[in-house]
Amino acid sequence: MAVVETRNLTKVFKEGELGAVNNVNLETREGEFLVFLGPSGSGKTTLLRMIAGLETPTAGEILIGGKVVNDMTPRERRIAMVFQSYALYPHLTVYKNIAFPLKAQKVPKELHKQKVEWAASLLGIASLLQRKPRELSGGERQRVALARAIVREPSVFLLDEPLSNLDAKLRLSAREELERFHKRIGTTTIYVTHDQVEAMAMGDRIVVLNQGSVRQFGTPKEVYDDPADTFVATFLGSPPMNLVENGEVIVGFRPEHFRLAEEVTDASKVPFRFRVENAEYLGAEYILSGLLIGGRVDGKKVIARLLLGQSYEVGTTYDFAVPERHLKFFDRTTEKRVDARALAWQ
Amino acid sequence: MAVAGAGTKIKSIGAATSPGLGAAMFAPAVTYIGLLIAGPFMLAIFYAFSDARIGSTGLHYVGLENFRSILQSPSFRMALKNSFVFTICTQIIVIVCSTTLSIALEKKFRGRGFVRFLILLPWVAPISLGAIGWKWILDSIYSVITWVLVWLHIFKPYDTPMWLGQPHLAMASVVLVHCWRLIPFSTVIMLAGRTAIPKEIPEAAAIDGAGFWRTLFQITIPMMTPIISVAVLFGTIFTFTDMTVVYILTAGGPFDSTQTLPSFAFATGIQGSDLAAGAAISVFMVPVLVLIAYFMLRVAHRAEVT
Ligand SMILES: Nc1ncnc2c1ncn2[C@@H]1O[C@H](COP(=O)(O)OP(=O)(O)OP(=O)(O)O)[C@@H](O)[C@H]1O
Numbered sequence: 001m002a003v004v005e006t007r008n009l010t011k012v013f014k015e016g017e018l019g020a021v022n023n024v025n026l027e028t029r030e031g032e033f034l035v036f037l038g039p040s041g042s043g044k045t046t047l048l049r050m051i052a053g054l055e056t057p058t059a060g061e062i063l064i065g066g067k068v069v070n071d072m073t074p075r076e077r078r079i080a081m082v083f084q085s086y087a088l089y090p091h092l093t094v095y096k097n098i099a100f101p102l103k104a105q106k107v108p109k110e111l112h113k114q115k116v117e118w119a120a121s122l123l124g125i126a127s128l129l130q131r132k133p134r135e136l137s138g139g140e141r142q143r144v145a146l147a148r149a150i151v152r153e154p155s156v157f158l159l160d161e162p163l164s165n166l167d168a169k170l171r172l173s174a175r176e177e178l179e180r181f182h183k184r185i186g187t188t189t190i191y192v193t194h195d196q197v198e199a200m201a202m203g204d205r206i207v208v209l210n211q212g213s214v215r216q217f218g219t220p221k222e223v224y225d226d227p228a229d230t231f232v233a234t235f236l237g238s239p240p241m242n243l244v245e246n247g248e249v250i251v252g253f254r255p256e257h258f259r260l261a262e263e264v265t266d267a268s269k270v271p272f273r274f275r276v277e278n279a280e281y282l283g284a285e286y287i288l289s290g291l292l293i294g295g296r297v298d299g300k301k302v303i304a305r306l307l308l309g310q311s312y313e314v315g316t317t318y319d320f321a322v323p324e325r326h327l328k329f330f331d332r333t334t335e336k337r338v339d340a341r342a343l344a345w346q
Numbered sequence: 347m348a349v350a351g352a353g354t355k356i357k358s359i360g361a362a363t364s365p366g367l368g369a370a371m372f373a374p375a376v377t378y379i380g381l382l383i384a385g386p387f388m389l390a391i392f393y394a395f396s397d398a399r400i401g402s403t404g405l406h407y408v409g410l411e412n413f414r415s416i417l418q419s420p421s422f423r424m425a426l427k428n429s430f431v432f433t434i435c436t437q438i439i440v441i442v443c444s445t446t447l448s449i450a451l452e453k454k455f456r457g458r459g460f461v462r463f464l465i466l467l468p469w470v471a472p473i474s475l476g477a478i479g480w481k482w483i484l485d486s487i488y489s490v491i492t493w494v495l496v497w498l499h500i501f502k503p504y505d506t507p508m509w510l511g512q513p514h515l516a517m518a519s520v521v522l523v524h525c526w527r528l529i530p531f532s533t534v535i536m537l538a539g540r541t542a543i544p545k546e547i548p549e550a551a552a553i554d555g556a557g558f559w560r561t562l563f564q565i566t567i568p569m570m571t572p573i574i575s576v577a578v579l580f581g582t583i584f585t586f587t588d589m590t591v592v593y594i595l596t597a598g599g600p601f602d603s604t605q606t607l608p609s610f611a612f613a614t615g616i617q618g619s620d621l622a623a624g625a626a627i628s629v630f631m632v633p634v635l636v637l638i639a640y641f642m643l644r645v646a647h648r649a650e651v652t
């Protein structure tokens with residue numbers, strides 16, 4: 001087990017262009033499950049590949065277990081990686097796929113069988129050992145890829161969107177399985193995803209990336225409740241945080257905090273008039289979208305997320321409110337978070 | 347495949363509009379195959395069982411007599427052996443070189459396009475011209491290679507090797523010229539085959555701790571088996587049936603030491619006027635080639651990976 005650290009890590013593919021990864025500083029904790037979250041093209045894979053040693057950084061340092069590993073081959077870094085496509089060796093049986101790292105790292109032959117069987121039984125694929133990868137389902141392939149990764153007991157685990165090829169149902173069970181698996185082996189893990197639900201559910205901490213830069217680094221709760229800028233605020237949460245401009249600042253509030261005024265019991269709350277334009281019934285909740293009416297924020301589009309109970313008419317205007325403690329303030333030009341302040345709304 | 351697919355499509359459209367059109371469109375291909383491939387092939391089989399001779403009009407059925415007599419001829423056995431030596435040596439060298447080249451040419455470097463072009467050059471040049479060029483390079487008096495070796499003091503002047511005049515050297519020369527000819531073709535097939543291997547597979551091998559050689563022999567080459575067997579199949583057939591290189595360089599000499607089945611068939615049937623014996627020698631190659639093709643296709647099928 002080991003800690004991974006990056007210092008000012010940068011990767012520029014084409015000189016003169018904006019880097020795929022820019023000045024990334026982060027440090028994992030021992031045994032942590034760290035998630036890289038960001039939209040497509042934000043540099044997650046590039047960052048992971050630099051840590052793995054498949055891509056040479058343009059600048060900056062990578063440390064694993066306190067040692068600078070920039071000049072080390074992937075093999076010397078003692079990391080294991082699961083690729084998005086799994087990259088199983090198609091001409092080898094599952095057994096030989098899992099045994100390949102043992103052979104490559106010259107583990108004594110007598111130990112192979114026992115180690116392969118240990119990894120296979122941990123992932124529940126002991127009955128598939130004689131099959132070829134093409135004879136496996138997507139979920140089984142993923143487990144083989146995981147087994148191949150753990151069999152040599154790596155110091156760090158890197159996973160690049162390992163669930164993105166699975167259907168929604170399988171994805172959920174695979175996710176739980178991965179979490180359980182991580183708890184059991186306790187190896188420091190870096191997990192790449194663009195799915196914020198996955199990130200929130202699995203991560204001990206989340207690194208939010210956009211255009212190659214770290215926008216925020218914190219626990220799921222910190223990232224969700226205290227977004228560092230408007231990007232993080234809108235990237236996490238579904239539907240995303242409502243942002244309305246008011247003077248020098250942008251004010252944000254989550255759809256679930258935007259409720260009927262009479263239901264908000266807080267002493268200090270900001271009232272809004274809200275005209276419902278569209279209502280979506282999602283079984284357990286309503287998603288209402290509409291416009292704020294009157295005051296300084298007249299005509300701003302916002303979304304509300306409400307539990308079932310009362311029904312809402314499209315076209316009707318209601319009295320809504322947001323508790324003041326749930327308002328987030330962002331600078332209008334830098335879009336960074338600023339301190340809470342009293343604002344005039346009328 | 348593509349050609350056949352297009353052919354049937356045209357045929358079906360033709361059949362729908364006018365019945366004659368389909369047949370008319372199909373006719374050139376049938377005529378071509380009939381006149382230039384099936385006809386001569388049948389004729390060869392027919393001659394092989396007759397006593398046909400150039401300059402004689404009489405023709406009688408003689409059964410297996412031609413086969414019996416060529417099987418007894420030491421020249422034929424020599425040619426048969428040479429054909430195998432020639433084909434196997436050439437294929438081994440070609441596969442090793444083209445695999446190496448395809449690996450070297452896969453990495454991006456400056457001037458890669460130009461190097462690829464240079465490597466392809468022997469394939470696009472007409473084989474007879476190439477072989478005549480090599481005849482000069484290996485000539486007993488004017489050989490460039492000999493000059494260079496003398497200049498380097500590896501050989502004394504007047505005591506130089508006769509590249510095409512000594513049995514073993516002659517065979518080696520013929521094999522090398524044929525390699526020169528086939529390596530480009532094989533390399534192009536391999537390059538195509540390698541690009542079909544996803545980039546993550548060698549990367550996964552690197553992460554699993556495999557070095558260059560392990561990745562090459564346990565991952566890359568096994569994954570290339572189908573494409574390698576296609577290259578070997580084509581190469582084998584080209585080599586086994588080719589007589590241009592042998593004919594131009596050595597004409598089978600010295601003392602039949604480079605005589606192969608095709609050149610022996612030509613020497614017997616056309617130059618020696620014994621059409622029937624020449625035909626029998628050619629027909630003898632058919633089962634050999636069918637067997638080779640069968641095994642190669644089986645290997646390719648077994649190794650099919652995805
Ligand atoms: N080999 C390369 N050459 C040039 N540009 C590249 C290369 N690899 C990635 N990029 C660029 O770097 C940026 C980041 O790519 P990266 O693959 O890291 O994104 P990502 O966050 O993993 O996206 P996704 O969620 O779609 O996988 C992209 O703009 C991409 O076009």
Ligand SMILES: [Mg+2]
Nearest residue numbers: 044045046160
């Ligand atoms: Mg990616």
